[in-house]
Amino acid sequence: MSSITEFVPGIRYVGVNDRTKSLFEGLWPLPQGVSYNSYLIIDRKTALIDTADGAFTDRFLANIEQALEGRRLDYLVINHMEPDHSASIAAVRRSHPEVTLVSNAKALAMVEGYYGICDAVLEVKEGDTLSLGERSLLFRMTPMVHWPETMMSYCPEEKILFSGDAFGCFGALDGGIADRDMDTDRYWDEMVRYYSNIVGKYGSPVQKALEKWKGTELRAICPTHGPVWTEQLPRVAGLYDRMSRYECEPGVVIAYGSMYGNTEQMAEELARRFAARGIRRIAVHNLSVSHVSYVLRDIFKYRALVVGSPTYNGGIYPPVAALLEQIGERNLPPRPFACFGSFTWAGTAARRIAAWAEGVKWPVCAAPVEFRQGYDRAKAAGCDALVEAVLAQME
Ligand code: FEO
16 A cells, blocks of 8 residues: 555555535535545454445445455445535445444444444443454544534544544545645635634534544544544644534624625725724635635634624615524634624615524624715724724624
């Protein structure tokens, strides 16, 4: 095997890249593709960890055959049942009828529910181990990272954690598998976007999972998406810890909708005023253009949020309402929040955004700034008070 795919002797990467799918889960853009990672441990017994998306089953099976080099496949360990990792389970069983499926009770029930397989399975519980020969696997349950059946598997002899979705990111693997064999720059923002889009609702379960592995010696983390983390393991562990504690950098997201550019001009004015007050990290998103996926990423990165909307059909402009719904689903703790808007004959949008904020327990820190019809600087008079109130809460 090449040293690129056999990134640790006896542990081989057999995953696949997906550069075809445009929306992950039918929702989240994949401009740089995504990888479905799977790993094969070669010992006295052989063990495959997770499988791959059903669109790539043939390619995935070919990778397994090549990596097995004629050996039989003894175990398939299932850490997570979301079909981007489980959809090739039935094909693996057909190709290797001798294989025993290893997972917890919740996952095995899903294997039957999704794929009708319930024979030759081995149920494992928290703290159980499976000997492979020189190496073994230790299993810990990590529910809601990011489904209820998720678990992680640890090889103590190699000090390698097979972490499922945790520590994963969007972005195909362009050659290298481990971080030491590539330039990882492009993955960091994609890790925040992956986390905020897919796992962001489950900060508390992620913290509980991290707690379970605290003090465990780690040489590599092998997630189901993105690079294997070796050299940059402390950075990725720190980032995951901060994201799951909803810790943000000092900065402001200004997210707005605008039909004819009037609300947009107030967004620009607010951005200038934040910059003039020394804020260096400002992300401005026109919600008719920016996919909500990127806006959520920046909301997880930066501490304050200011939302603007014109009044539309007597309410909030639809792309703005869609963002608020996505934020509400993610259990984000309160943060400095303010809103603004415009209207032509009856203003309701800014008031409704403020009511939404009260509903998710993010009280607005300044009176909404709302103006009638065309924008001019005189109508931005309330912006200073809004900026100062947000800055006061950021301290
Ligand atoms: Fe990559 Fe939750 O599956």
